[in-house]
């Protein structure tokens with residue numbers, strides 16, 4: 002592409018707006034501006050110079066700040082949609098069909114629509130992920146598009162700038178000094194600028210004082226941080242980087258830990274402690290009886306010996322004992338086990354006595370382990386009880402058959418066959434909580450319910466996330482970048498002394514004009530410079546409150 | 556005096572100081588009459604900022620004594636968090652004041668903080684014990700930093716509001732005039748909420764209901780205002796109080812809806828009275844009160860406070876929040892509504908900053924954006940806390 006040759010003789014790449022060397026405006030548009038657009042120091046930005054191939058077009062699309070801001074807004078709206086009704090993972094039902102019913106029953110037809118449109122699981126939907134992906138691409142391309150030329154122009158700055166550049170800066174001053182010897186003026190300026198911690202360069206009768214240039218890199222650094230973070234999140238999709246499983250362990254049980262090969266965990270005890278405070282006003286209003294103080298599971302972590310087969314539980318080696326509490330997970334080899342949930346007083350066993358209905362004579366006790374019931378319970382040679390049927394979560398009859406809703410012993414029911422010396426053929430009885438059915442008429446014996454044994458159950462989640470360090474680095478770079486970009490700013494002051502001793506000054510700050518004006522006031526006083534003016538402010542005052550329609554392209 | 560009483564008194568002192576401060580800032584409005592008014596105004600301004608600082612220190616005293624008393628940072632319930640937010644807004648105002656020395660900011664920042672603290676005081680004020688997941692110092696760090704960030708961001712809305720109060724002409728019909736009046740009307744509704752709550756509280760109004768919640772369990776609930784809307788399958792247990800007019804389905808908390816209803820009524824009455832008595836829009840009343848100001852400076856303050864607040868907010872509401880969530884639940888992000896709205900706030904202010912890169916988004920438009928940003932912050936504080944969240948309770 003053809004070069005643009007400036008009046009000063011410097012060759013600029015196509016698309017340059019301000020000569021890289023002397024700062025003269027090169028385009029008609031810039032020549033007609035009262036104040037130059039200094040955002041990228043007028044360098045040639047790729048997206049503004051090429052628009053031929055399809056690659057160029059895609060590049061230009063993503064590098065546009067307008068598109069970037071639109072993408073941010075679209076992501077924002079999409080994220081907010083997911084908070085209208087609770088997302089699926091907060092809804093405690095097991096199957097898809099139940100979920101559909103849940104949304105409709107709880108939230109009416111809007112809920113049904115919400116579910117049907119897939120909005121009940123927005124954040125894992127393909128279109129949401131594509132939106133986030135497009136935001137990421139936009140950040141990368143926009144940063145490359147502008148960052149590289151900006152870096153080049155900041156690095157190659159010349160001290161002396163052309164009059165047409167100086168006069169078109171936002172803050173300018175021109176005129177003779179107000180007092181003293183004009184041959185000393187530049188020395189005074191240099192001295193004072195150094196005091197104000199500016200980097201001062203002097204070439205003949207021109208000075209460029211600069212401070213905080215690194216602040217210009219802030220946005221680029223923070224964008225890098227964001228990209229690192231997003232990449233970290235994407236890495237979780239690869240196997241081995243991320244484990245997220247949950248498990249239930251009952252007190253006294255040893256169970257294999259899902260996702261953590263070769264390890265077992267024993268739940269020794271689950272502890273729930275409550276605050277013993279007086280009920281507060283808020284508690285009374287919300288009908289909350291007690292506030293939990295601690296959820297804790299005392300566990301033992303075991304490891305299989307190296308030569309063991311999967312699932313083999315003998316010869317387990319104890320690795321450590323720990324009390325898992327909320328905010329205090331058990332950590333081992335990159336894995337963490339968190340206290341997530343609990344269930345109190347789950348039925349563990351039921352004790353019955355085989356009793357003669359008429360005399361009340363007791364023939365013996367039967368203890369049914371609800372998680373591991375036996376087929377028969379022998380009391381003596383002629384007396385035994387067979388368990389013909391076991392329904393851990395009895396939910397009623399269907400076609401005369403007892404049904405169970407789940408395999409958890411929430412509402413156990415049994416079909417017993419009682420064999421006694423008196424009734425050697427056995428009597429059948431259906432026994433559920435508060436309900437006994439004797440299908441073959443009146444029995445002579447019954448299973449009298451004596452007591453239950455309960456135990457608690459802990460819900461734990463197992464996590465491994467190798468991406469955490471990457472996310473941490475990303476977050477750190479991001480924070481570093483925003484801090485640099487926000488709390489520091491880039492200020493430049495160009496001063497030139499003309500042949501006749503008069504001063505021409507121009508100043509630019511990428512933001513925070515308030516501060517640079519303070520600096521300018523200081524050197525103006527110290528070196529007796531002519532008073533500076535803010536051309537934008539002047540213009541605003543002249544125009545009053547009229548809305549300005551600037552060009553929105555960037 | 557016990558520590559907790561001392562704490563309450565300090566908060567009261569702070570409230571009074573902010574009230575006096577507001578009046579003093581009003582006195583600091585410069586007039587153009589050549590009779591030494593400008594100098595007097597300067598003195599008023601100095602006095603105003605001193606009183607504000609005294610109030611801030613008193614409130615800091617409230618915060619610290621309450622912390623010592625309860626053993627945890629007082630940011631764990633609606634009253635505590637909202638009060639702290641008001642305090643941080645004052646703090647952020649003082650910070651920005653010393654950067655730009657613009658007294659007009661105080662004229663808007665202080666009343667907003669007063670309203671926020673007044674709003675907070677309508678919630679139960681006693682010390683609540685902490686549930687396990689909140690017992691983490693990361694939570695304390697996270698909440699305080701996030702609230703501080705929001706408070707600094709809020710200053711941009713303060714600057715924006717002043718900008719618009721001055722820039723929107725109350726005599727000319729425009730969309731700007733309509734929406735700005737709507738913002739002012741909303742502020743009056745908040746006053747309405749405080750007024751009805753105080754009235755019914757001083758009457759000791761109480762109506763007890765039984766109702767069936769969405770899990771089918773029977774619950775009891777106490778209304779402190781006449782129940783306009785009844786909970787699902789309600790049974791009124793108190794004698795001689797109003798029967799609800801309409802029954803709500805279980806997903807709607809009819810008690811809160813009732814509060815909204817009464818606040819709306821009271822606020823609207825106040826608004827209408829103001830309009831009838833003064834025969835002017837609130838905008839027209841306030842427009843001449845706002846001193847002559849340099850629009851560029853206000854715009855700069857609005858932008859600058861977003862620049863200062865954005866990193867603080869990012870650190871508190873995202874980085875520290877993720878660290879805490881990682882510790883408590885083993886996942887740094889769970890798409891919980893509160894988290895999502897923090898993300899939305901962050902995205903919004905990112906968009907704000909990027910829009911400033913294009914020409915034409917300074918001044919008025921930027922001022923409107925700052926108001927919208929503050930609306931999102933308030934939405935997260937009020938609606939998300941009271942309406943959307945609380946759907947899953949293991950927190």
Ligand code: HEM
Nearest residue numbers: 063064065066069136139140143147220223483486905908
């Ligand atoms: C959530 C995502 C993003 C965040 C948090 C973010 C953050 C930032 C911040 C804090 C700044 C500095 C603003 C200022 O100092 O006024 C900035 C500047 C910038 N951002 Fe982003 N950004 C995001 C997305 C994007 C996207 C999608 C684009 C694509 C067009 C983009 C392009 C830019 C550009 C061109 C700048 C100006 C750089 C300069 O001043 O040299 N950003 N960004």
